[in-house]
Structures are given as C-alpha cells and as structure tokens.
Amino acid sequence: MPxxxxxTFRRATSASSTIGERIGAAYRNCLPRHxxxxxGLPFIAVIVAGSFALTPAAxxxxxxxDRKVKQLSQEEAINLGLRGPDGEEGIKRNPRRRIVGDEREEYYRLMAKDLDDWEQTRVRRFKGEPDGKL
Structure with a gap:
C-alpha cells in the first residue's frame, strides 16, 4: 500500500490565480485561528458605522x-382661532395653564368616585354593522 x-495539497500558483484569490485563500487560512x-470585529465595525451613517438620514x-405638520394655511389658522381675520394674533393660549384650579381638589374629586361598582353595557352598533356576538 502506498x-x-x-x-497538504496546495495548488500551484499560476498566471490564472489573481491577487483576489490569493488574499481570499490567506483569509480563509487564518480565519480558524483568529x-x-x-x-467579529469587522462585523461590529460595520454595524456601528451604519448606525452613524443612518443617523442623519433619520x-x-x-x-x-415636522415641517409638513407645521405648515398651516391662513384660512385654517383663522378657523382654529389662532389668527384673527385681519392677520393679527388671535387668542393667546398658554399651554401650561391648568384646567383645574387646584391639584388637591382634583385628587379628592377623583378619589370620591366609586370605581368598584360599575356595570358593563354594550355599545349600540350602526345598522348592518356586526356586533361581535356569535
């Protein structure tokens, strides 16, 4: 028996083997050792670089x-009461204005409600709308 x-068998380098093939072979040879x-390191680098590249796009x-939502025509502003008919500012709205005069008063009003005694009622449906009953 011979x-x-x-x-190990190594293919003879010839003119047909390009530099890319040689680099690929060297990479595949070193991959099991490192x-x-x-x-792993190139994979993580691509993920982090992609995150930085996509941040400006987002x-x-x-x-x-935001620009699309903020655009409001003159007519819509008048209808919403933000501007008067002659273009001057309409009602001054303060977003921090409290609806309720006192926080304690609202707290006690909510605590006085009986949340344990309630009855479940079905909502009336439109004609022809399925009501969900089997």
Missing part, C-alpha cells in the same frame, strides 16, 4: 415630517 505525504479578529426624515 504511503501518503504529510504535506475568528473574532477576522470576522433626522432628515423627522425634520421633513
């Missing part, structure tokens, strides 16, 4: 949406 050589350095998307 004896096999202990040397898996994180040659596979910001641009939200800025466009």
């Amino acid at each position: 004896v096999f050589q202990a040397k 898996p994180f350095l040659l596979f 910001a641009l998307r939200y800025e466009r949406y």
